[in-house]
Amino acid sequence: MSTFPFGGNSTYQVGDLKVTSPTPAVFPTDFAAVPGISTDLDYPLQKRPVVTHYFTGVDVPILDTGSLQARLGSNYPDPHQAGTDSHGLPNALASRRAELLKAAVRISLSHTDTTATAGQPFLVRAEAVSLTGHRFPAGFSQERTAYIELTVKDDNGVLLYQSGYQVDKPHPETGETAPDGNLDDEDLEHLHAVVDPGRAVAPYQPGPAGNGHTNQVFELGPDSGPETRVYIGAPEGLVLFRNALTRIYLPGDSLGRNNTVLDRPHFEEVFSASFANAVDNYRSLAPLRPTTYRYEIQLPGIEEQQALGIQLKGPLHVHAQVNFEHFPPLFLRFLARTTGPDGPAGHDLQLVNEQSIDTFLANIKNIASDDFTVELAQ
């Protein structure tokens, strides 16, 4: 249920998807200008339907309110302010943002295979669409992150497949030496990357030697999906609605993480817009035209079930949900290091650190979801 003044749901067709979403445009009634202040000669105004001008977007500040107001002025609004305004709209940017996101996407599993067999693969088909009128995410879409979290369990709750998952882990690069019990500061498992923060060089010289921005660590993870789906066409791994920054390295270039000098071109995802020299803006979710993403999922066979001491019980339960995080944690950790005391500036710019990442990076989970059951043939 929306926290906005609620006008009911609308149901309509987008491609072959039947979509239900909150009715937009429940306009408050008020003066269109402030009588006596914004009008000449105290011109008499009538109350009428008006539009608020919050311009809510999908990001919230990664700063506490005190720091925000110290930097931007004491009247800067608290992004998490409790209560509603005089029109019943949430005061908090964070709340309005969450409501906006919940109306942004829909997902359906209705074209998934209806039966599966132990030891054999079956296909999950997740059909998703952006209702925003533009691609989702938009704007800084190479860092804003939306993705499908998908699980398949048997009827006993045994987890058979997961994609779009996170694992609590240490982050020595920013001083977190042990898991902290927080999943919101964890990257997805399609890729493990650490970006070189650069280093202070006197006198300052532009370019990677001082500024870094190359990948110090770059390896594919167990949920590799974005690269695999686009370049190989394999129906497996993470579905990530995030556009990709790419560096096309040329012969003679170095990757920066070893001594190899390339003798051929090499395409590699990078996380700094200034270091990329190519961009793929077709990975975000297309608007108003459903797109189907397939997952070929292998079920454990008899021998594997015996080794696990289980017997699969049907039906299988497939759950898919779309989640949103405004920045990948690895990008924020790069910012923390590159603006930290060891970065190119040579002193701490006090912008972001592991503690602020832990505190303010909050994922908006389950902005849309669907469930499907699959019969299990023995």
Place this chain on the structure above:
Amino acid sequence: MTRCSLLVLALSSLSLAQTGVFQAANPHYPNRNPFYFEGKIDYEKLGIASPGNAWEYAQRGIHRQDDLEDIAGAVADYRESLSLNSLTEGSCQIVTSVPAQDFGKLDPPPCMFTVRLRLGYLLMRGTPEEAITLFQEVLQIDPQRLEVNALIGAAYQTSASRAKGSERRRLYSQAIAAYQAELALSPVTAQTTALTGDEANNAHTHWALAGIYEKLEEPASAIAEYELYLKATKWHSDVYPWRIPIAQKKIGLLRAALPQ
């Protein structure tokens, strides 16, 4: 006079834009590149009534494969694309140096890797040998590209599972070599461990290697690979999380079977 100056300025800007020398004096401005867009574009945006070149055939093939699940159509389009972007026929080239100028006008154009990877993937189960040839062409284009060696390893595994005797062993050895090449492209170094805490990576590659060593009845190597798989999944789990307890159990069983 002012109007005339503006016209000269506009023409000179146009001229610079056309020759690609915008920001030419800035040594840190990214160079234009001659490469095709590798990846997938929303097909309806391209307005391709009938493909006219290698790239357009590749894009229609991707549309058929991903959006229409028309695998036969995709294979036909990928083959047509490769006939127009062929290493053997000289209709594409491997870029081995940076041309001094007009980098955007290489003739023949650079070879594409997406179409080779996609066709190879679709052929892996039926004709793994043909898939391997395509993947090896990708390694000529970009030897540092991740996943390609693993695909070669998987294709050799498929071939080995259909072979017998020494041929089977030879093909499994080829698969092992390919998987090892995959690991070598993203090694776990002291820097990796210092930055991430990871002691191993590439969980799926270690899982595949362990399975091969089991088939070859080399238990010590299988144990080593299952142990690396467990290290690789320690902070990253697996899309198939049930493999983790299986690996633990297999290590115990394999150890018990080792000669004392």
